[in-house]
Amino acid sequence: MTTQVQQERFVGKALRRKEDPRLITGRATYTDDMSIPGMLYAAIVRSTEAHARITSIDTSEAKQHPGVAAVFTGDDLEGVEAPIPMVWAPPGVEVKVPEHWPLAKGKVGYVGHAVALVLGTDKYGVIDAAEKVIVDYEPLPAVVDVEKALEDGSPVIHEEYGTNKCFEWSLGGGDIEAALNEADVVVERRVVNHRTAGGAIECRVHLADYRAGNLTLWSSTQIPHILQLLLSLQLGMSEEKIRVIAPEVGGGFGSKLQCYPEEVLVCWAARKLGRAIKWTETRSENMTTTHHGRDQVAYVRMGAKRDGTLTGIHSRIIQDLGSYHLIEGPVIPCLGAFVMSGPYKFPAVQTDIVGVFTTKFATDAIRGAGRPEATHMIEMCMDQMADELGMDRLELRRKNFIPKDEFPAELPLGVIYDSGDYEGTLDKLLEHVDVDAFRKEQAELRERGVYRGIGFSTWVEICGLAPSRVVGPGGFGLQAGYWESAQVRVNPSGTATLFTGSSPHGQGHETTFAQIVADRIGCTPEQVEVIHGDTDMGPFGMGTYGSRSLAVGGESAARAAEKVRAKASEIAAHLLEAAPEDIELNDGKYQVRGSPDKAMGLADIAGAAYIPEDLPEGMEPGLSEQTFYDPENFVWPFGAHACVVDVDVETGKVDIVRYVAVDDCGPAINPLLIDGQVHGGIAHALGQALFEQVVYDEDGQLVTGTFVDYALPTAAELPSFETDRTETPSPTNSLGVKGIGEAGTIACSPTVTNGVIDALKPLGVTWIDMPLTPMRVWQTIQEARGSGTGPRATEQGTQVDGHGSGSAGSGPTAPSEGGAS
Ligand code: MCN
16 A cells, blocks of 8 residues: 555645535534424533532422423432543552542532433423422532642542542653752742633533434534443443434534533433433533633742753642543643653653642643643743843743754653754744844833733644553553544545544534545545544544544545555556556546556546446455554644733733744645634633633632633634744654644743733733733732732752742742642
């Protein structure tokens, strides 16, 4: 089989998305558009307490409500064979996994914890009935501060463990203490990365139907096949009896990469009652019980020699996990540990993580999942270090970049960066951003009382999840493989159908994957129908998240298409009386090399394959091939971002003047889609940096239950982004591609935060934590003006000052309780 494409007609072209006409004309089908005769609607009674024992639940009045068919509580869950699964945790350490049932059994651990399920014939009637369920609670103390949760004397959420500490895990390479000891300057910072929501436009909807022993779940999920497998374990049903379909999903951003209690409940109840059941999430439920992300406090130490040579970086991360896990919460901060070197040559790197229970909802994978947090720490500290050394921020970065000619580069952590040209993306960024001219403009503006600043980040990401030998049971502990599947079927008329195990929910795979297949088999993208998100169609798949789909699923599609092309070439050679190696694919025709008149199109070849009167000796009829592709390595995209901000020092308001992103995700399959992904990714992180925050009060009540309170920005709050690319192929896959779906999110938050600090330096501001709300910025300015204290670095052997972030509580030294080994 050859993997060489003789001619790319569609790959690399900025084609418009095939999926857009149906989406923008309202012709797409979401789960909530569907109904089944006899269907019941579900409403969920949720805990109003953050932490409490349930002393009684009275469902009698609710059951009398007109149209109510059934009301269930945790005691009724016979047939749910296992608690909500947690399938991915750091390996080699004990991770505490409290039992998390789809309906609470005896105790609640977060506001919104499902307590009862109400089913009825009327969509609104079930909500009225749910209000008639009377739950008595014996309140227990809430635990909302992740650092206090580790202190002696803190209320313990899961009494059986006697502690709120869930796990400790470390990843390192090199001798970190020696590295920091030999540094001339050590910068120490406490970095707070606050809790955020996924904020998908469409809330979750789950519709289950059980007929003749077969269960079908239509769900707004990113992982239909994995969900099918998990449901089979939950419900004690054989996998092939369960079909999961993801119709239009409406965005996920990681928040639909899950096996949610509601998904289990509708399936269980549909089986129990023999009726279809639909649950539609409200926005406030989405904010409360669709998983959150980030929420960690990190203590970072970065060391360097006086000349700017970095010696090491150590971070101790305290991760707020909420009170119960969903499928992979504990692993999220650990993913960040793999990129704690950033694009730099740190001789020693160490990350120690402690996961902590609090009485909040679970944190889990939200766009970037651990890597934005890590990049924020590194890039904030790089600027701090440059200031301490009196060195230019970009010069410090350049001095420490892993040079282009050292790839593939094995890092002290043991990971191998596949390819990179970090100078290249920074150089290209500086073609767009004239820093000298900016500094002149900045000085002039300052004279007029305008505080303008510029921030940068140079970043690297691990994605394209991933080699099973690294991520799976023998490696990082996931009880699964991490390949992706594809089947390319050429139909008798010469059009094609691609079945992919990837499960897009906004990423445009129907377009990009069709471009890849079309080039490889000799048709147009319009002639390639991409089928995804249905466990009854095509081979088993692993879904879409972790910017894995193109590098793993797209490569799988390319490989299946190459197999098809190899067979098509053999058929063409046979019919054109030539040797198979003399057949080349030119402009959509299989032709004999050097004889353009001896050529056949795919339709003719397909006809010959399906009406097998004259096939090569021993060849099977048909033209359809399947691949499972398990990559040898991750892929490591990278880039350089810059952000120009104006800060109104009277009000604290931050305005983004310019945002420029230069990213490298290998050769573009579709530059238009890459731009869209980068735009969306930046919007996600700009939202976090400036506005968005999930806030719980001290009683564990969620106070940001709407988009207004949560402050999700709209297009009106965001600037026009300027994007550019370099293309450094990855040697990991034949397409040379790397992921781009999370790039903007990973790069952006330190870029804008560094920009704000740059603008406010004349006022003595040297540090600020997100979100950079007017209040936070204004307070930070007042504190700097008042005390002049900001964080300091140590010349070796001297004491470190406190932090000027305005964050209450601890200084820069991590509390010893819960200290990772
Ligand atoms: N692409 C390309 N050329 C490249 C690299 C990527 O044309 N060299 C294209 C791909 O073909 C694909 C898109 O860019 O169409 C994103 O590809 P990839 O980086 O492989 O990411 P995934 O498809 O696996 O998407 C997952 C990623 C993640 S992890 C989150 S979170 C996220 C994101 O994508 N959630 C999204 N982008 C989103 N976009 C939308 N609209 N909605 C979400 O929920």
